[in-house]
Amino acid sequence: MTAQHYDVIIIGTGAGGGTLAYRLAFSGKKILILERGTFLPIEKENWSALEVYQRERYHTQERWHDTNGKTFRPATGYWVGGNTKVYGAALLRLRERDFEQVEHKEGISPEWALKYRDFEPYYDRAEELYDVHGQSGIDPTEPPRSLPYPYPAVRHEPRMQELANLLTQVGLHPFNLPLGLKLNEVDRSLENCIRCNTCDGFPCLTRGKADAEVNCIQPIRDRTNVTLLVAAKVTRLHTSPSGREIARVEAEIDGEHQFFTSDIVVVACGAINSAALLLRSRNDRHPSGLANSSGQVGRNLMKHNCTAMVQLSTKLNSDVYQKTICISDFYWGELSFPYPMGLVQNTGNVLADMLPAEAPALLAPLFNVSSTAQKIVGGRAGKP
Numbered sequence: 489m490t491a492q493h494y495d496v497i498i499i500g501t502g503a504g505g506g507t508l509a510y511r512l513a514f515s516g517k518k519i520l521i522l523e524r525g526t527f528l529p530i531e532k533e534n535w536s537a538l539e540v541y542q543r544e545r546y547h548t549q550e551r552w553h554d555t556n557g558k559t560f561r562p563a564t565g566y567w568v569g570g571n572t573k574v575y576g577a578a579l580l581r582l583r584e585r586d587f588e589q590v591e592h593k594e595g596i597s598p599e600w601a602l603k604y605r606d607f608e609p610y611y612d613r614a615e616e617l618y619d620v621h622g623q624s625g626i627d628p629t630e631p632p633r634s635l636p637y638p639y640p641a642v643r644h645e646p647r648m649q650e651l652a653n654l655l656t657q658v659g660l661h662p663f664n665l666p667l668g669l670k671l672n673e674v675d676r677s678l679e680n681c682i683r684c685n686t687c688d689g690f691p692c693l694t695r696g697k698a699d700a701e702v703n704c705i706q707p708i709r710d711r712t713n714v715t716l717l718v719a720a721k722v723t724r725l726h727t728s729p730s731g732r733e734i735a736r737v738e739a740e741i742d743g744e745h746q747f748f749t750s751d752i753v754v755v756a757c758g759a760i761n762s763a764a765l766l767l768r769s770r771n772d773r774h775p776s777g778l779a780n781s782s783g784q785v786g787r788n789l790m791k792h793n794c795t796a797m798v799q800l801s802t803k804l805n806s807d808v809y810q811k812t813i814c815i816s817d818f819y820w821g822e823l824s825f826p827y828p829m830g831l832v833q834n835t836g837n838v839l840a841d842m843l844p845a846e847a848p849a850l851l852a853p854l855f856n857v858s859s860t861a862q863k864i865v866g867g868r869a870g871k872p
């Protein structure tokens with residue numbers, strides 16, 4: 489069967505693939521988007537902590553293997569929009585020094601070939617595309633920017649404002665976390681975001697979160713130069729006999745293997761699946777997998793390296809959407825630990841039904857305390 493030819497094939501519709509698809513859609517190029525997932529259903533369960541966290545309703549059923557061969561179910565999902573369907577929409581720029589050689593406690597992060605100034609104009613466009621709300625001039629590590637944030641900062645609710653004030657009093661510089669939300673705080677009827685307590689980690693039932701499906705893929709679906717195939721899992725990239733270019737892209741669709749060709753192929757399947765696809769595409773010319781002369785493809789994988797701290801308080805926190813505070817004072821370390829420590833943000837809401845999945849060790853002692861205390865842990869009444 490003759491393969492169908494395109495100018496560009498984009499594999500994956502997450503933050504990478506979705507954003508690129510949106511940008512290229514207006515170039516008039518003939519674009520094929522291959523996405524292994526389908527559209528995430530809009531249903532009441534989107535906002536159920538029980539369904540999302542304990543029953544992992546939106547995670548793949550796939551089983552992966554760890555380095556010891558033990559199988560586990562990965563906390564990832566295959567949907568149009570990729571992991572942005574459940575992300576927290578905290579959208580921050582890297583800092584200028586991030587692109588230089590940086591010494592971490594565990595080793596050196598090498599200098600990048602590109603610098604912050606190379607990315608700066610694209611950050612402007614990305615913030616516009618993803619409805620980013622923020623306020624510059626407060627974050628002490630903030631990099632220079634040529635344009636202000638496209639939308640005003642998401643305001644703190646009363647308890648978060650109180651916390652921000654207390655943090656300022658102890659000499660820190662809390663700033664409003666830049667967030668990609670479809671939120672208009674002057675006239676709430678104009679936008680979809682309702683500032684609820686099921687945002688970070690949840691799909692958005694009102695489509696008020698700026699994600700790659702809502703902001704990038706939906707707006708280009710009716711374009712005649714764009715073809716989106718969902719439930720289309722790319723299984724292999726075939727190279728030409730010279731091994732210099734991708735001759736065909738093989739995808740499994742409806743149980744059949746179909747082939748596509750294009751001038752440019754973009755692999756945007758996420759960090760792990762992009763590496764898996766390149767390694768799975770090994771051939772005689774590339775016995776260690778494609779683009780892997782370094783032998784590093786699939787190694788050194790990054791992960792959300794974070795610690796969550798939950799504080800019990802006797803003071804009731806009535807805030808609903810509380811993920812608005814960010815602190816960068818420890819980004820580059822401090823006197824007693826002169827290595828980068830990243831940002832401190834508040835988590836999304838901690839709901840009672842999330843705890844068995846996220847912090848079973850924390851939950852055990854909670855079973856012995858009154859339901860009132862459990863409510864305080866959640867910040868609000870324990871239900872979403």
Ligand SMILES: Cc1cc2nc3c(=O)[nH]c(=O)nc-3n(C[C@H](O)[C@H](O)[C@H](O)COP(=O)(O)OP(=O)(O)OC[C@H]3O[C@@H](n4cnc5c(N)ncnc54)[C@H](O)[C@@H]3O)c2cc1C
Nearest residue numbers: 500502503504524566570571575576577578722757758761
């Ligand atoms: C709970 C959670 C909260 C997060 N919060 C934030 C946050 O607040 N701020 C932030 O900046 N980041 C956040 N992130 C991280 C962010 O979502 C990811 O960094 C980002 O989505 C990565 O984009 P990507 O395009 O590389 O991959 P993904 O978004 O994972 O997209 C990859 C896409 O490729 C598809 N795919 C995979 N394999 C194939 C294949 N073989 N064939 C076809 N399609 C394939 C997948 O289905 C998916 O659609 C969060 C992530 C999670 C899980």
